[in-house]
Amino acid sequence: MLRLHYNLEKVSMGLVAAIMVAASIGGIVEIAPLFTIDETVTLPDDLRPHTPLELAGREIYVREGCYACHSQMVRSLADELDRYGPYSLAAESAYDHPMLWGSKRTGPDLARLGEKYSDAWHVAHLRDPRAVVPASIMPAYPWLGRPLDTRLLEAQLATLARLGVPYDDAMIANAEADALAQSRPASDGAAAVVARYGERIAMRAFDGDAERLTEMDAVVAYLQSLGTLTNAPYQIIGGGEQ
Amino acid sequence: MVGTLTRSERRIGIVLSVSLGLLGLGMAAGARHGVMAVHGMMALGLGLALIFHIGGALYDEPEPAPGRSGRYYDAPTRFGIGMTLLWAIVGMAAGVWVAALLYWPEATPPWPWTSFGRLRPVHTTGVIFGFGGNALIATSFHVLQRTSRARLADALSPWVVLIGYNLFCAWAVTGYLMGSTQSKEYAEAEWYADLWLVVVWSVYFTLYIRTLARRNEPHIYVANWYYLAFILVVAMLHVVNNLALPVSLGAADSFTIWSGVQDAMIQWWYGHNAVAFFLTAGFLGMLYYFLPVRSGRPIWSYRLSIVSFWGIVFFYIWVGSHHLHYTALPYWAQTLGMTFSVMLLVPSWASAGNAIATLNGAWHKVRDDATLRFMFVAAVFYGLSTFEGSFLAIRPVNSLSHYTDWTVGHVHAGTLGWVAMIVFGAIYTLVPQLAGRETMAWPRAIEWHFWSAVGGTLVYVIAMWNAGITQGLMWRTYDESGALSYSFIESVRTMAPYYLLRTLGGAMFLGGAVICALNCRATMRAAGGREDAADHPLSLHPAE
Amino acid sequence: MSAPRPYNAPDTDAPTGHREVDPVTGYDTTGHDWNGIRELNTPFPRIVVWALGLTFLYSVVTWVLLPAWPTGHTYTRGLLGLDQSEAAVERLREVDAVRQGWLARFDDPDFTALAADRDLMAWATPAADRLYQDNCAACHGFAGGGGPGFPDLRDTAWLWGGDPETVAETLRHGINAPDPDTRIAEMPAFDWLDRSERRELAAYVAALPTGDATHDSPAGFLFAENCEACHGAQGGGGLMNGAPSLADAAVIYGQDPGTVMETLRVGRRGVMPAWGDRLSAAEINLLASYVSRVSENGKGGRE
Numbered sequence A: 001m002l003r004l005h006y007n008l009e010k011v012s013m014g015l016v017a018a019i020m021v022a023a024s025i026g027g028i029v030e031i032a033p034l035f036t037i038d039e040t041v042t043l044p045d046d047l048r049p050h051t052p053l054e055l056a057g058r059e060i061y062v063r064e065g066c067y068a069c070h071s072q073m074v075r076s077l078a079d080e081l082d083r084y085g086p087y088s089l090a091a092e093s094a095y096d097h098p099m100l101w102g103s104k105r106t107g108p109d110l111a112r113l114g115e116k117y118s119d120a121w122h123v124a125h126l127r128d129p130r131a132v133v134p135a136s137i138m139p140a141y142p143w144l145g146r147p148l149d150t151r152l153l154e155a156q157l158a159t160l161a162r163l164g165v166p167y168d169d170a171m172i173a174n175a176e177a178d179a180l181a182q183s184r185p186a187s188d189g190a191a192a193v194v195a196r197y198g199e200r201i202a203m204r205a206f207d208g209d210a211e212r213l214t215e216m217d218a219v220v221a222y223l224q225s226l227g228t229l230t231n232a233p234y235q236i237i238g239g240g241e242q
Numbered sequence B: 001m002v003g004t005l006t007r008s009e010r011r012i013g014i015v016l017s018v019s020l021g022l023l024g025l026g027m028a029a030g031a032r033h034g035v036m037a038v039h040g041m042m043a044l045g046l047g048l049a050l051i052f053h054i055g056g057a058l059y060d061e062p063e064p065a066p067g068r069s070g071r072y073y074d075a076p077t078r079f080g081i082g083m084t085l086l087w088a089i090v091g092m093a094a095g096v097w098v099a100a101l102l103y104w105p106e107a108t109p110p111w112p113w114t115s116f117g118r119l120r121p122v123h124t125t126g127v128i129f130g131f132g133g134n135a136l137i138a139t140s141f142h143v144l145q146r147t148s149r150a151r152l153a154d155a156l157s158p159w160v161v162l163i164g165y166n167l168f169c170a171w172a173v174t175g176y177l178m179g180s181t182q183s184k185e186y187a188e189a190e191w192y193a194d195l196w197l198v199v200v201w202s203v204y205f206t207l208y209i210r211t212l213a214r215r216n217e218p219h220i221y222v223a224n225w226y227y228l229a230f231i232l233v234v235a236m237l238h239v240v241n242n243l244a245l246p247v248s249l250g251a252a253d254s255f256t257i258w259s260g261v262q263d264a265m266i267q268w269w270y271g272h273n274a275v276a277f278f279l280t281a282g283f284l285g286m287l288y289y290f291l292p293v294r295s296g297r298p299i300w301s302y303r304l305s306i307v308s309f310w311g312i313v314f315f316y317i318w319v320g321s322h323h324l325h326y327t328a329l330p331y332w333a334q335t336l337g338m339t340f341s342v343m344l345l346v347p348s349w350a351s352a353g354n355a356i357a358t359l360n361g362a363w364h365k366v367r368d369d370a371t372l373r374f375m376f377v378a379a380v381f382y383g384l385s386t387f388e389g390s391f392l393a394i395r396p397v398n399s400l401s402h403y404t405d406w407t408v409g410h411v412h413a414g415t416l417g418w419v420a421m422i423v424f425g426a427i428y429t430l431v432p433q434l435a436g437r438e439t440m441a442w443p444r445a446i447e448w449h450f451w452s453a454v455g456g457t458l459v460y461v462i463a464m465w466n467a468g469i470t471q472g473l474m475w476r477t478y479d480e481s482g483a484l485s486y487s488f489i490e491s492v493r494t495m496a497p498y499y500l501l502r503t504l505g506g507a508m509f510l511g512g513a514v515i516c517a518l519n520c521r522a523t524m525r526a527a528g529g530r531e532d533a534a535d536h537p538l539s540l541h542p543a544e
Numbered sequence C: 001m002s003a004p005r006p007y008n009a010p011d012t013d014a015p016t017g018h019r020e021v022d023p024v025t026g027y028d029t030t031g032h033d034w035n036g037i038r039e040l041n042t043p044f045p046r047i048v049v050w051a052l053g054l055t056f057l058y059s060v061v062t063w064v065l066l067p068a069w070p071t072g073h074t075y076t077r078g079l080l081g082l083d084q085s086e087a088a089v090e091r092l093r094e095v096d097a098v099r100q101g102w103l104a105r106f107d108d109p110d111f112t113a114l115a116a117d118r119d120l121m122a123w124a125t126p127a128a129d130r131l132y133q134d135n136c137a138a139c140h141g142f143a144g145g146g147g148p149g150f151p152d153l154r155d156t157a158w159l160w161g162g163d164p165e166t167v168a169e170t171l172r173h174g175i176n177a178p179d180p181d182t183r184i185a186e187m188p189a190f191d192w193l194d195r196s197e198r199r200e201l202a203a204y205v206a207a208l209p210t211g212d213a214t215h216d217s218p219a220g221f222l223f224a225e226n227c228e229a230c231h232g233a234q235g236g237g238g239l240m241n242g243a244p245s246l247a248d249a250a251v252i253y254g255q256d257p258g259t260v261m262e263t264l265r266v267g268r269r270g271v272m273p274a275w276g277d278r279l280s281a282a283e284i285n286l287l288a289s290y291v292s293r294v295s296e297n298g299k300g301g302r303e
C-alpha cells in the first residue's frame, strides 16, 4: 500500500484520477437510487402544481430569503407532528425546483401554514410583524405593497413544464391572466383559473384590494397554499390527529 | 502588478480585458431583468478599468528582469491576500450586522436590500467564498511554487483566476442584495455566475496541473494533495448542484433541474462537501504547509497523512444526508450519512493529531509566537468541530440540534475557530515574506488580534451552544400532562440574551480582523512598493 | 500514541538516501525535502487502526439493524424493520394516551362541571395556554387583548356569544372562513351613501360609547334605517349575528370617526380561521373553555 502511494504521489494525473474516483462513489451510491427506487416518491393523484400567482409568491419568498429563517419540512418526530401537523411527504415538494425545506428555524415551520391564518393577518404581519406579534424578531417587509411584475410568469411556467411540472399549454399561455384573476375573484377570468387548477385553490383579493395586483397578493397566495397542494399527508395520519 | 508582465503578456491581458468588457456589454444589452443588466455593467466596468490599467503601463513600465523564470511569482498572492482581508471585513461585518438584527429587528431600515434574508447569504458567501476562497487561492499559488520549486506555469492565468473569481463573488453578493438568488445554500448565485465560475475554475485547475508538471521535486507534497482535492471536488459539486434551466437568456432567473427530495439530497451532498472540500480540505493544505514552516518542525507522520487524506476524501462524500435526518429523505440514506459521519471522525482527528504532534519540540514557540498560536488553536478547533460534527450527525442528537442555533454554533466553531484562525496564521507568516521583511509592521498587534479572535470565538460558540440546546429542548419538552410545554414564540423570546452575546463575540472577532488588515497594510507599505521584493530565488536544494 | 523510540524503518519503501533522525522524536524522516519542509516516517499509530475498526464495527451493526444500503430498485430494510414515520406516529399516540387521561373529558363536555373541577383545570390550563400561544395569539394577542382587526377576547363583548358551546362552534368552523359551515359576518360597504352622510354617521357612531350621540338626529335616522338590523337598537348589539355592539368600549377596527368612515366606505369582512381540521374536538373544547375563562377574569391567559 505504502509503496503504491509512494509512486502515486509522483504522478499528478494519477492523483487527480484517484481523487475523482474516491470522491465520486459516495455521491453515486446515495443519489442515483433516489431516482430508481419507486417508493422514494409516491405521487398522489390530487397533487397540483402552484398557480401562477402562488409561483410568483414563491419567487418572492426566495428573493427575500424567508427560507433562511423558516423550514418547510415537518420532520418525523412526535413533537413536530403535535405542533405543526402531519409529517412532510417527499411527494409534496416533487414539483418544487428547488425544494425549500430549509435548515434553520429562527421562525416556525411553514409546511402546514395554508389557511391557518387569515389573509388580513398575513398582510399585517408582513408589513410589520411586531404590530401583531410583539415578541417577533422577523423583519418587516413594507415594500411588498408594490405592483407585482408578472412579465416573466409565462416563461417561468414554460421552463418548469420543461422540467416535468404538469403545466399544460393553456396554463402557460394564460399565466399572466390567471395570476391577475386569482386575486380578483369577481373578474371574468376567475372561472378559468378554477377550471385549470381545481376547486381547492384560494381565489381572493389576498391583500384586501382587488383593484391592484401586488407582490403582497402573490406572497400571501403562496403562504395560503402551503400544505394544501395535496391531501395525502392528512389522510396518512388522519385529520385532527394533533 | 503590470510590471511583472512582459509586453506580449500585457497585450494578451488587454485582449482578455476587452473580451470581458464585451461580455459585460452583451449582458447589459441583452438583459430583460435588472440584476443581469447591473452585473453586465459591472463586468464592463471591470474590463474597462483593466484595459486602462494595463494599457497605461503597456510601454511605460519596464519589463521584468530576464531571469524571472528562476524566481517565484508572488504578485498574485499579494493581491489575493489583499482581497482576502477585504472580504473578511465585508463578510464578517455583514455577519455582525445580521447577528444584531436578530437581537434588534427594528433596526432594519425600510430598504429591501438591508433585510435579514438578503444579507445572510451576503455574509455566508462573503466569508466562505470571498474570505476563504481568496485565502485558498492566494496561498495555493505560494505553496504550490515552494513545494514544487517551480515558478507558476504562466503569468496571466493567476490573474485570470483571481480577478475572475472575485468578479464571481461580487456578482453573487450584489445579486442577493438586489433579490437575485437560486436559494440553494452556499450556491445561491444565479446561473450565469455559476457558468462563469466553471470557466475560472478550469483555468485554476489547468494552472495547477501545469505548474505541478514543472516541479523539481518528484514527490507531490501533502499540501498539494489537499489543494488538488479542493479544486477537483468543488468543481464536481458545483457543476452538479447548480444544473439549472434559465427562464430566459436575458434574465437572472432560473430553475434548478432537480426537484423535491432528489434536490434536497443533491443540495446537501453539495452543501456538506462545500464544508468538506472548501472549508476543510483546502485549509488542511494550508495547515500542512504553514505549520511546519512556522514551527520549523517536520510533519509528525507521513503515513498518517496518507491515511487521513484518503479517509477524508472518501468518507466525506457520503455524509451530506446527515443534514436531512427525519425528513422525507428515505431512511436508508440517512443511515448511511450517520454511519459514515462517525467513521469520518477518525481521519479528521488523525489530521488534527498529526498537526498537533508536529508541534512537539516547538511548544516554546507556540507560547511566544502568536502566529504559530493561531495555527495551534486552529488545529484544536478543527478537532473540536469535527468531533461535534460527527456527534451532531447521530440521528437522535440531530433530532434535538437540527434547525436550532446549535448548528450555527457548530458552524462557527469550524469557521471562526478553524478556518479563520488558520488563515490568519498563514497571513502573518506570509505577509512579512511577501514584503521582504522579518516581521509584521506591528508585532504586538498580532497578540491583540489573537486574543480578540479566541475570545470572540468562545463567546460566540458558547452562546450558540446554549441557545441551540435550549431551543431544541423547548420545542420538544412535554410536561407531565402529556402536552407540549412551550409555545414557539417563547423559544424566540428566550433567545434574546444569546443573540446579544453572539453579536458581541462577533464584533470582537471582527475587530481582530480589522487590526489584521491594518497591520498587513502597514507591513506592505513598508515594503515601499517594490513589486518583486519577495520573489526568492528557487531553492538550490538538489532534487531527488 | 506510543512513546518516542528510535525508529529505523526497514519495512519502509521510502528510499534510504537522505535519512536523518529527528532529535526531538527520535524518528526518521522520509528523506524528502520540500523547500525546508520534511516529514517524519513515524509509524502508523495503533490507536487510529483501532478507532477505524471500532467505528466500522458500529457502522456494520447499524447497517444490519436499520435500513441502509440501496440495491437498485429497493434497499436493505434492516433487521429491526424500523420506519421513522411509523415510529413518530407511534410516539405521538403514546403522548396522546397520557393526555387523554384528562383531555378525554373535553370530548363531549359539560362546561360548567369542567370549570368547577379545579384539579382538571390545573392539568388543562398550561396545555390550553400552549395551544393558544401557538395558534391564536398571532391574532388575538399574547394575553388575549386582540389588536386592530382582531377582537379582544378578554372583554365581555361578544360577536357570537361567549358561552363555551358557542365559542367552540366559532372555533370549529371559523368566521368567514373557507369552511362550508363557517359563520358569516359581513359588514357591507355603504359607499353608496353620500360622503356627508357617512361623515355624520361616523361622528354619530364614534359618540355612541360615550353616550353623547343624539338619536333624534339625521344621523340617528340614517343609523336606524341602515344599521340597526345588524347592530341592534341604537347600536346596542346583542343580536349575536356577528355584528358588534357599537355602544360599548370594545372595538375591532376602531371607533374613531376616521376609522368608522373607512369601515363605511369599504365594508368589513374579518376572517377567523376554522380549526376543526387542525385541532381535535377535545382541544377545541379545551380552548373554548379557556377563552371563556379569559373573558371572565378579564386578565388573559397569563396572570
Ligand code: HEM
Pocket (backbone or CB within 6 Å): A103, B185, B271, B275, B279, B280, B319, B322, B323, B324, B341, B342, B344, B345, B348, B382, B385, B386, B387, B388, B389, B390, B391, B392, B393, B394, B398, B401, B402, B403, B407, B410, B411, B414, B415, B418, B419
Ligand atoms: C467530521 C466532520 C464534520 C461532521 C461529521 C459534521 C457534521 C455536521 C452536521 C451533522 C451538521 C448539522 C446538520 C443539520 O442538522 O442541519 C453540520 C452543519 C454544518 N457544518 Fe459540520 N461537520 C463536520 C465538520 C465541520 C467543519 C470543520 C466545518 C467548518 C469549517 C463545518 C461546517 C458546517 C456548516 C457550515 C454547517 C451548516 C450547514 C447549514 O445548515 O447551513 N462542519 N455539520
Ligand code: HEM
Pocket (backbone or CB within 6 Å): A068, A103, A104, A106, B092, B093, B095, B096, B097, B098, B099, B100, B120, B123, B124, B127, B128, B131, B132, B405, B407, B408, B411, B412, B415, B416, B419, B420, B502, B503, B505, B506, B507, B509, B510
Ligand atoms: C464576525 C464574525 C461572524 C459573525 C458575527 C457571524 C454571524 C453569523 C450569523 C448571525 C449567522 C446567521 C445565523 C442564523 O441564521 O441564525 C451566520 C451564519 C453563518 N456564518 Fe457567520 N458570522 C461570523 C463569521 C463567520 C465566518 C468567518 C464564517 C466562514 C468562514 C462564517 C460562516 C457562516 C455560515 C456558513 C453560516 C450559515 C450557517 C447555517 O446555515 O447553519 N461566519 N453567521
Ligand SMILES: [Ca+2]
Pocket (backbone or CB within 6 Å): A183, A205, A206, A207, A208, A209, A210, A211, A212, A213, A214, A217
Ligand atoms: Ca390585490
Ligand SMILES: [Ca+2]
Pocket (backbone or CB within 6 Å): B182, B184, B187, B188, B189, B190, B191, B194, B242
Ligand atoms: Ca448557484
Ligand SMILES: [Cu+2]
Pocket (backbone or CB within 6 Å): B271, B272, B275, B319, B320, B322, B323
Ligand atoms: Cu454536514
